[in-house]
Amino acid sequence: MGSRRMLRIAAAVEAGSLAVLLLNLLTAHWEPVSSVTGPVHGCAYLFVVVLAFRGDRRAATRIASLVPGIGGLLVLRTVGPRARRPAEPTSCPIPPSEP
Amino acid sequence: MTKFLLAVHVLAAIIAIGPVTVAASMFPAVARRAASGSPRELTVLRTLHRICRVYAMVGIVVPVFGLATASSLGVLGDAWLIVSMALTACAAAVLVLLVLPRQEGLLGGLSKEPAEHDARTPARLAMYTGMFNLLWAAVTVLMIVRPGSTTGA
Numbered sequence: 001m002g003s004r005r006m007l008r009i010a011a012a013v014e015a016g017s018l019a020v021l022l023l024n025l026l027t028a029h030w031e032p033v034s035s036v037t038g039p040v041h042g043c044a045y046l047f048v049v050v051l052a053f054r055g056d057r058r059a060a061t062r063i064a065s066l067v068p069g070i071g072g073l074l075v076l077r078t079v080g081p082r083a084r085r086p087a088e089p090t091s092c093p094i095p096p097s098e099p
Numbered sequence: 100m101t102k103f104l105l106a107v108h109v110l111a112a113i114i115a116i117g118p119v120t121v122a123a124s125m126f127p128a129v130a131r132r133a134a135s136g137s138p139r140e141l142t143v144l145r146t147l148h149r150i151c152r153v154y155a156m157v158g159i160v161v162p163v164f165g166l167a168t169a170s171s172l173g174v175l176g177d178a179w180l181i182v183s184m185a186l187t188a189c190a191a192a193v194l195v196l197l198v199l200p201r202q203e204g205l206l207g208g209l210s211k212e213p214a215e216h217d218a219r220t221p222a223r224l225a226m227y228t229g230m231f232n233l234l235w236a237a238v239t240v241l242m243i244v245r246p247g248s249t250t251g252a
Contacts, residue, residue: 035100039107039167046159 003055004079010047011072017041018069048072055079104168111160112239119158120232122150123198127225130205134216141209148202155194162187179248183241190234197227 017040024033045068052065052075064074126147133140162184169175201224208215 032100035167035171036103039104039164042163042167043160046163047156050156050159 003051007048007051007055007072007079008076010044010051011076014041014044014048014072015070017044045071048075051075101168101171104164104171108161108164108168111157111164115154115158115161116235118154119151119194120235122147122154123194123202123228123231126151126202127221127228130209130221130224133209134214134218134221136214144206144209148206151194151202152199155199158191162191174248177245177248179241179245183238186234186238186241190231190238193227193231193234198224198231201227 017037020037021034021041024030024037048071049065052061052071056062056075056079058078061075061078064078065071067074126144129140129144129147133144165187166175169180174180201220205216205220205224208217208220
C-alpha cells in the first residue's frame with residue numbers, strides 16, 4: 001500500500017472518529033462508544049503524524065499533521081493533488097504524419 | 100469494554116511486535132551474507148527492512164490501546180505499569196532512533212555500486228536489536244507478573 005493511500009485512510013479515520021466522539025458526547029453519551037472510538041482516534045492521529053514526518057521534510061506539512069482532528073486532511077491539502085497520480089502520460093506521442 | 104480493549108492490545112502486540120522481532124533479528128545475519136555480493140540476499144534484506152518499518156508503525160496501536168485498557172481498569176498509577184511504560188518508551192526509542200536508521204544505512208551502502216560496507220556495522224546493529232528485544236520481553240513479563248498488583252494472578 002502506498003504511503004499516500006495510508007495517509008488518506010488515516011486522515012479519514014482521524015476526522016471520522018472525532019466526529020463520532022463529538023456526536024456521542026452531544027447525544028446519547030454512550031460509554032462503550034467513547035471507550036472504543038477514543039483509542040481508535042488516538043491511533044489514527046499518531047499514524048497521520050508519523051506518516052507526515054516520514055514522508056515530507058517541509059515544516060508546513062509536519063505542523064499541519066499535529067493539528068488535532070483535522071491534521072490528516074490538512075496534510076493531504078498541503079501535499080496537494082500532484083502526488084495523487086505518478087506522472088501518467090496524458091497523450092500518446094504519435095509522430096506527426098507526413099503529408 | 101475492558102476485555103475488548105485488552106484483546107486489541109494483546110493482538111496488536113503479537114501481530115506487530117512479533118514480526119519486528121523476527122525480521123530485525125534476521126537482518127544482521129542476512130546483511131553479512133549480502134555483503135559477500137549475493138543479489139538475492141539483498142532482496143531479502145530489503146524485505147526484512149520493510150517488515151520492520153511497516154510493523155513498527157502498526158505497533159503504535161499497542162501502547163494506545165494499552166493506555167486505554169489501563170485507564171478503564173483504573174491501574175494507571177500502579178508502579179508496575181509506570182515502569183513498563185518507561186521501558187516501552189525506551190524500546191520504541193531504540194527501535195526508531197538506533198535500529199531502523201542503521202538498517203537503512205546498511206541497506207543504502209550495500210545497494211551502491213560498488214557496495215560500501217563496514218564489517219562492524221552488522222555486529223553493532225545486532226547489539227541494538229538485542230537491546231530492543233530484551234526491553235520488550237521485560238515489558239511482557241512485567242505485564243504478566245504485575246508485581247504488587249491485587250487484580251488476579
